[in-house]
Amino acid sequence: EPEVTQTPSHQVTQMGQEVILRCVPISNHLYFYWYRQILGQKVEFLVSFYNNEISEKSEIFDDQFSVERPDGSNFTLKIRSTKLEDSAMYFCASTSDRGFNQPQHFGDGTRLSIL
């Protein structure tokens, strides 16, 4: 069964450094998402992306964050200058554009640790 893949599985970064988290969505999917989950807390929506632009974003997704689909397969989340509070699991998700309320499928996440 097709799946969403995320790399790396664990990223350790010094505070203030830039980090890029990578995702390969399911191949025929057209809507893409990033969520995060701070340890012990709820899964929170960050941003959705369709047709090469942001569809919606939460208040968490400030100017330090950006997303990009650099080619036909990858979807990336960049954090420009990381803070300690950015430490979390980051999940990528995708869904198809068949218009029949297809579910979002999630990757297994990248654990981001800011030192």
Place this chain on the structure above:
Amino acid sequence: DAKTTQPTSMDCAEGRAANLPCNHSTISGNEYVYWYRQIHSQGPQYIIHGLKNNETNEMASLIITEDRKSSTLILPHATLRDTAVYYCIVRVSFFSSGSARQLTFGSGTQLTVLP
């Protein structure tokens, strides 16, 4: 905020049916009920969704009350691998919103399957 209410935790004996309730008393006519689960900080895994009819797939059954104010997820023969946090989520339909909206996760129900 999440529009659903779930018990914090439940136990179930291995091999027995697990029935996970969810209240969504403010659900709108154009909102679907989705169920996901999360096994130990892995990515959320889609289980099933429905609008008003009962649904069944290879993983579970979803029973939605006639007034749509509550639903029950049924795992017919729970195994130890079903131990996870189960999330009940309501989401506006694709056709109503014109976009595949994000999922809003609550705290979910921690299901523990006991040997």
